[in-house]
Amino acid sequence: MKCLVVPALAIVGLAVVLASSVPVVGADNSTGPAKMLRQLPLGGDGRWDYLLVDPDTKRLYIARLIRFMVVNTESGELIGEIPDTPGAHGVALASDLGMGFTSNGQENRVSVFDLKTLQVKNKIETGKNPDAILYHAGTHTVFAFNGQSHNVTVIDAASERAIATIALSGKPEFAVADDHGNIYVNIADNNSMAVIDASQRKVKSTWPLGSCEEPTGLALDLESRTAFASCGNKKLAVISLADGKVRQTVPIGDDCDAVAFDPKSGLVFASNGEGTLTVIGKAQDGSYRVRQNLQTRPGSKTMALDTSTQHLYIPAARFTGPPTAKPRPQVIPASFEVLVISE
Numbered sequence: 001m002k003c004l005v006v007p008a009l010a011i012v013g014l015a016v017v018l019a020s021s022v023p024v025v026g027a028d029n030s031t032g033p034a035k036m037l038r039q040l041p042l043g044g045d046g047r048w049d050y051l052l053v054d055p056d057t058k059r060l061y062i063a064r065l066i067r068f069m070v071v072n073t074e075s076g077e078l079i080g081e082i083p084d085t086p087g088a089h090g091v092a093l094a095s096d097l098g099m100g101f102t103s104n105g106q107e108n109r110v111s112v113f114d115l116k117t118l119q120v121k122n123k124i125e126t127g128k129n130p131d132a133i134l135y136h137a138g139t140h141t142v143f144a145f146n147g148q149s150h151n152v153t154v155i156d157a158a159s160e161r162a163i164a165t166i167a168l169s170g171k172p173e174f175a176v177a178d179d180h181g182n183i184y185v186n187i188a189d190n191n192s193m194a195v196i197d198a199s200q201r202k203v204k205s206t207w208p209l210g211s212c213e214e215p216t217g218l219a220l221d222l223e224s225r226t227a228f229a230s231c232g233n234k235k236l237a238v239i240s241l242a243d244g245k246v247r248q249t250v251p252i253g254d255d256c257d258a259v260a261f262d263p264k265s266g267l268v269f270a271s272n273g274e275g276t277l278t279v280i281g282k283a284q285d286g287s288y289r290v291r292q293n294l295q296t297r298p299g300s301k302t303m304a305l306d307t308s309t310q311h312l313y314i315p316a317a318r319f320t321g322p323p324t325a326k327p328r329p330q331v332i333p334a335s336f337e338v339l340v341i342s343e
Contacts, residue, residue, distance in 0.1 A: 001174045002006050005094025033267060034279050037342040039192065040076040042069060043334040046317045049260075050090040050132070051304035057115075060304065061087040061100075062338070068102060070118060071338070073306060073313075080118045080136075080341050085111050092135040092142055092254055096156045101142050101155070103130035110144050112160050126153040132175045136198045137311065145172035145185055152185075162265065165174070168194055172289075174218040174258070178241065186215035186229055191228065193244065207244030212237040217259035217270065228268050228280075230256035235278065237271055238288055250288050251272070252278040255324060260305035265343055267291070271314055273301030273324060277341065296339060299323030312341040 015194065017238075046065035053073065054062050060071040061082075065300025067081035068091055082091075087106025093115065094100065102111045103126075109132060112122040114306060127146030135142050141153040148213035150171060154164040168187060183196040187206070191213055193204040209215055213230030221228070225241040236259065238248040260269045268280040268288065279292040297316035304313045315338040321329035 007245055013143060015173070015320050024264075029040075032279055033265070033281075034269075034277060034292055034294045034295055034296065034312070035292075037340045038076070038341065039316075040071065042071065042078055042336055042338060044069065044307065044336055045331060046105050046108040047328065047331055048336075049088060049302065051302055051313055051315065052091050052093070053304045053306040054251055054311065055306055055308035059264075060306075060338070061091045062315065063090060073309070073311070076340075081318040082113050082118050082120065087129070089131045090133040092133045094135045094137070094140070094142070096137060097140070097157055099157070101135065101157075102132060103133040103142075103144050105129040105131060105147070108146075110142065110155060114283050124155055124160060125164065126151075127151045127160070131194060132172060132185065134175055134177060136177055137194050137308070139198050141198070141201075143175065143183060143198075145175050147171050147173075150198070150322045152251060165199055166196060166203060168203065169206055173216045174219050175225070176220050176227075178220055179203070179222055182241075184218065184220070184227060184241075186298055187218060188232075192229060193227070195240065195244070205244060208240070209237055209239070210246045211235065211245065211249060216257050219259040219268065220259040221261050221263065221266075223263065230259050230270050236278070236288075248288060250280055250290060252290075253279075253293065255301050257301035258302060258303045262305060262307065262310055262343065263312060264307070267343065269303070269305065269311075269312060271296070273299055277303075277312070277314065292343070296341075300339070301322065310343045312343075314339040316342060 003024040044248035050064040062069040089103040109123045127149035129148040130144040131147040132145040144153040152166040170187040170189040173186040194330035215229040227239040237248040252270040253276040255273030270278040275298040281291045318332040319329040
């Protein structure tokens, strides 16, 4: 999708005027742990993809097609942008090195940027259409998951160069790391999850996910060694990290593209493009059950969780047509906002 390029200074100026917290009009009043807290009207052109919260710096990173917006989570103001990221998908932060990395799907590159200035300092070639991306602090490496070439580009963060390529069995989606040196990534087109040894840079297991079709969103509960994967057939798969077995599936909304787990509350969240947020909790018998379906906005299928405040950030906008239609409709100018949801 093509969009108009709005100068960063103009957007920042707009954000200063508009980004103050305002009450959410027409919020869902269903009972449950999640509630609409406020909305951040940020505007700007272009659809969006991954979001990431850095609790330490109070920053929210939002992919916006050709750039990344960077928002202060306390004030709600746009504080800057990471420019020149065509096909912006995800961002990974190497805070120990003072740098970040973005996956630029349209140019098959990863951008390296300075965390203080947000200026791009280098670009690294990857496979085709780098999408999900994460920084593995234990090995000081960046893993860029390439959607079209079905592989992973491994980047040495310090030297800013690609050092390995890992072949996958299909199209990678969300990826997360545990505290045992493993990286987990959903393989959407063959209904499975790959387990990568981060230090050896190789796939050591591929787990079939049974009735979970086209898995996308992924989150981990490190304490119970459990993974939660959203499925294209309106299910959330509960997976044991001990053996890769699907222990249970839970119903969620349609078109889910992100899952989050809050270790403080033990709640699991699934953001659904149909316009709902499914909240799931663990029952006394150890099973997982839906606690709430909170109304959000049609097309709001991604999100990020700030574990320090227990706030969820869900992007929303008005479109020129149904959000899931093909070709994709455009975002109506100035309608982009971020919904802030509190547990």
